[in-house]
Amino acid sequence: MADTTSLEALPASVALLAAAVGSDQDPDDTARALAASVAHVPASERDERAFAAVLAVLPTTRAWLVAHGLSAAQADASIADVPRKRDRYGILGTGMGWFCGIVTGRVVAVGRLQFEVGTHLPDGTAAWGVHVPETGPLDPEACSRSFAAAPEVLRRLAPEHEATVWSCRSWTLDPGLAAALGPEANLVRFAERFALLPPEPHDEEEGDDSAAKFVFGTDLDVARTTVPRGRVQTAVHERWAAGGHWTERTGTAPVGVPSSA
Structure with a gap:
């Protein structure tokens, strides 16, 4: 999956998301922690930096999903919702909580539908x-x-x-x-x-x-x-x-x- 953001992910943001993959943490709580990890950068960069971290962790998400019983096709379909939502609604329009639900493995695709x-x-x-x-x-x-x-x-x-x-x-x-x-x-x-x-x-x-x-x-x-x-x-x-x-x-x-x- 190509990273189309122009700003790089911050290591601290990537680390906290990677640690949350497969955890019981509520996606909205993860989103708040992610926002805190970029709070020190200029306001105009924060959303893009946070989203860059989501993209950076998706390979980890995919590997975790496959290791926990999803097929490769199901894992690919699950993480594909991140760029799809970004392209249709934007980062703010989608909401970082939803992106965190995908990247942490709480929301997955099984055929036509997604399940959480x-x-x-x-x-x-x-x-x-x-x-x-x-x-x-x-x-x-x-x-x-x-x-x-x-x-x-x-x-x-x-x-x-x-x-x-x-x-x-x-x-x-x-x-x-x-x-x-x-x-x-x-x-x-x-x-x-x-x-x-x-x-x-x-x-x-x-x-x-x-x-x-x-x-x-x-x-x-x-x-x-x-x-x-x-x-x-x-x-x-x-x-x-x-x-x-x-x-x-x-x-x-x-x-x-x-x-x-």
Whole structure:
């Protein structure tokens, strides 16, 4: 993987990330430690220096993933999310916490989907997180294959984080998605695999921001003024135009193969 940053990683930043690979440290805590390791450089350099450290450690991540049961192809697909997210959303737009989740081996790709170890439901129940990378259509059969294959991979990767429930938090779990896109849409069929937890106070604000980011690849203000293209962008815009909002909801499903309606 080519390092396209123009600034070199700081040795201290590389060392702390390398030490966190495979650890139980929360990715957000790792991100805060990484930020502290570059705090002494000019502010204009900090994000790029931190990201350079992530890139520098990815070979270590790949080797650790393969040593802990992922295939070479799965390891490659897992770390590929770092440049993909950077190219689509930028460093700040993605958030260093997500990059740290990838580089420390907490988030891995198994087929069409990504899975995260060490997550929990709001009540503290251990869960395996589910994420959707930007790698093409969300084909229901491909998703089912991912759900079927993931438990064995995740148990080998982090047996201490064994879970019996999948957890997904996404704007695509908005209850009105089926009415907006139709029941046969791939996004709708994915969302219907999960049973929604009760709504939270911040769901609406996060939902609009997430729809803007993941559908339009930009922030909410820009997304609202963007001319929509395609069915999903049009559906998102139509709700906004009508004065409505998108909600980000959390859904769960028993580990196994969540069925798609």
